[in-house]
Amino acid sequence: MPRSELLSLLERLLPLATAPFHERVVGSFLCDELKNAGLDFTIDEHGNIVAAYGDEPSLACVAHMDHPGFEIADASGTTAEALWFGGVDAKYFSGARVIVYDRDSGAPRARGVVRKITKNALGRVEKMSLRLDGSVAPGDFGTWNLAPFRRQGKLIHTKGADDLVGCAVILMLLKQLKERGVKTGARAVFTRAEEQGFIGTLAMIRSGALPPSTKIISVEASKALPGVILGGGPVIRLGDRASMFDHRMVFFMDRVARELQKKDRRFRSQRRVMDGGTCEATPYQLNGYVAGGIAIPLHNYHNQGKTKIGAEAVHLRDVEGAVRLLVELALRIEDFDAATEETRARIESGWEKYGARLISDGFS
Numbered sequence: 001m002p003r004s005e006l007l008s009l010l011e012r013l014l015p016l017a018t019a020p021f022h023e024r025v026v027g028s029f030l031c032d033e034l035k036n037a038g039l040d041f042t043i044d045e046h047g048n049i050v051a052a053y054g055d056e057p058s059l060a061c062v063a064h065m066d067h068p069g070f071e072i073a074d075a076s077g078t079t080a081e082a083l084w085f086g087g088v089d090a091k092y093f094s095g096a097r098v099i100v101y102d103r104d105s106g107a108p109r110a111r112g113v114v115r116k117i118t119k120n121a122l123g124r125v126e127k128m129s130l131r132l133d134g135s136v137a138p139g140d141f142g143t144w145n146l147a148p149f150r151r152q153g154k155l156i157h158t159k160g161a162d163d164l165v166g167c168a169v170i171l172m173l174l175k176q177l178k179e180r181g182v183k184t185g186a187r188a189v190f191t192r193a194e195e196q197g198f199i200g201t202l203a204m205i206r207s208g209a210l211p212p213s214t215k216i217i218s219v220e221a222s223k224a225l226p227g228v229i230l231g232g233g234p235v236i237r238l239g240d241r242a243s244m245f246d247h248r249m250v251f252f253m254d255r256v257a258r259e260l261q262k263k264d265r266r267f268r269s270q271r272r273v274m275d276g277g278t279c280e281a282t283p284y285q286l287n288g289y290v291a292g293g294i295a296i297p298l299h300n301y302h303n304q305g306k307t308k309i310g311a312e313a314v315h316l317r318d319v320e321g322a323v324r325l326l327v328e329l330a331l332r333i334e335d336f337d338a339a340t341e342e343t344r345a346r347i348e349s350g351w352e353k354y355g356a357r358l359i360s361d362g363f364s
Contacts, residue, residue, distance in 0.1 A: 006320060007151075009033075009168050014158040015148030017106035019069025020085035020196040022141040023047065025106035026065040030167060030190055037175050046203040047192050053174045054185015059333045060210055061173060061186060061217045061326060062201070062280045063166030064194030067159075068302050069143040070128060072100065072136050080130045082142070084117075086195035087277070088302050090125050093117045096309045098130060100142040110134030111145055144303050146311045154231065154316040159303070161312040163194070165296055165319060166219040173326045186330040187214070194280060201280045205287045215249065215336060216284040216291040217329065219322065221314055223276025223301035230297045230315040233268030234322040237293030241275040243282045248340045249292030255339035256328050267321060276301055296322050 018026045027049060034041045034051050041051035049065075068086025075081075080100075093114045100110045112132035120126045146159040158164075170188045177185060187210070191200030204210065218237070228235055236253045239245050257269040274295045281291040299313035 003316070003320065006168070006172060006323070007316070009172065010156060010165070010319070011149050013164050013168055014156070014161065016164070017101040017141070017143070018066050018160065018164070019071065019141045019143055020066045020193040020199075021071065022069070022101075022103065023065040023192045024104070026164065026167070027190070030065070030171065033171055034174075037178060039174050039178060044203070044207060044209065046200060048200050048204055049188075049190040050209060051174060051188040051190075052185060053177045054183065057185035057187050058213060058215060059186045059217065059330055060189055060214050061170045061219050062189040062191060062284075063170050063219045064163045064191045064200065064280065065167060066193055066195050067143065067162060067164070068195050069141055070098070072138050072140045072142070073127075074138060075136045077135070078112075078132050079115075080132055080136055082128045082130055084125045084128055085193075086302065088125065089304060090117060090119055090123060092304055092309050093125060093128065097145040098142050099145040100132065100136045100140050103137075103139040103141060109136050109140055144309050146303065146309070150311070155313050156316060156319075157311040157313045159311060161296075161298055161314050162221040162302065163219075165221045165314055169219050169296070169319060169322045169326065172323045173330065176323065176327050177330060182331060184331050184333060186333075191280065198280060198283045201283050205283060210289070212288060214289060215333065216281060216289045217249075217326070218279040218281040218284075218291070218293040219326070220279045220293065220295055221298040221312070222274045222279065222295035224297035224299060225272065225274065225276055228270050228272050228274070228297050230299060230313070231317050232270050232297070234270070234318055234325050235274060235295040235297060236269060236271040237274045237279070237281070237295045238271060239273045239275065240278045240282055240293065242278040243285060244273070245281055245292040246285065246290045248337070249290055251339040251343050252332075252336050253292060253294075253325075253329065255342070256332050257325060260325065260328050267324060268317075269321065269325060270297075294322055294325060
């Protein structure tokens with residue numbers, strides 16, 4: 001995979017305007033990329049995009065097209081009231097700079113600052129009062145006013161890596177499988193309004209579009225926690241804030257990552273419970289799917305810097321590594337159960353060697 005191709009994709013995708021319920025611009029971009037690559041896709045009635053390569057693929061990789069943001073509810077002159085969607089601590093809002101986009105085109109309409117906020121009973125921000133330098137209309141949407149894309153060495157800084165980086169990784173996966181011409185395929189699922197409670201994900205599950213036997217991998221830029229470093233490789237996600245993931249998926253990922261590193265000493269991966277947030281694997285798992293996750297370590301999760309709103313950042317090596325690992329997982333998906341059986345046999349071998357001692361030592 002040429003690094004230039006991945007960088008080009010990130011540089012074109014990350015600056016696009018998006019927020020929960022306002023993924024139109026990102027969705028249009030992904031559809032154009034899929035068309036240009038000759039990949040089949042459908043858009044469901046909720047606006048989720050499902051693409052595929054191969055015949056009846058048993059693996060689906062999922063990512064969401066939104067990022068925390070807001071929607072204009074009322075506007076008058078240079079002031080506006082907005083509804084906030086997504087998890088950001090209330091301490092970051094007052095005086096923070098925002099940008100408002102046109103609801104249809106995604107073009108910038110105004111910039112401004114947060115004047116005050118309204119919180120719900122749980123202390124989460126629900127509404128914002130804004131002071132703006134231009135006129136906006138109800139239905140327009142916005143985000144923090146941050147650099148759309150900036151490269152600093154191997155670090156990519158952007159207004160919203162979570163989860164457009166995940167979308168980019170999955171898109172590259174399908175392109176790589178098609179370029180190789182392999183029989184084994186995969187599905188790509190790009191969902192809406194994940195940041196406001198997995199709304200697009202739940203729509204996918206309720207639709208039954210993915211057969212119950214489908215193996216699910218959530219691909220997400222996720223908060224870098226102690227024990228995980230930017231540049232250390234993609235993270236095999238053992239669980240998230242809400243749940244632990246299927247042990248069979250973890251065994252499978254571990255095995256494939258080990259064998260990939262034997263083939264290529266430059267490849268690195270990490271593993272951890274990434275409990276900085278909850279990802280799409282959890283709702284799939286709650287509905288009976290075998291699910292797991294691959295995380296790209298993320299700096300300034302949900303734009304929450306040390307003391308103020310800041311750009312998110314990912315390491316290019318981790319993004320590249322995530323693509324490589326997903327390609328190998330897709331190619332090996334027919335061997336999914338082998339890693340679990342190997343682990344069972346290794347553990348059972350201890351009984352074959354020493355089990356009889358528990359009977360013969362006279363303790364009972």
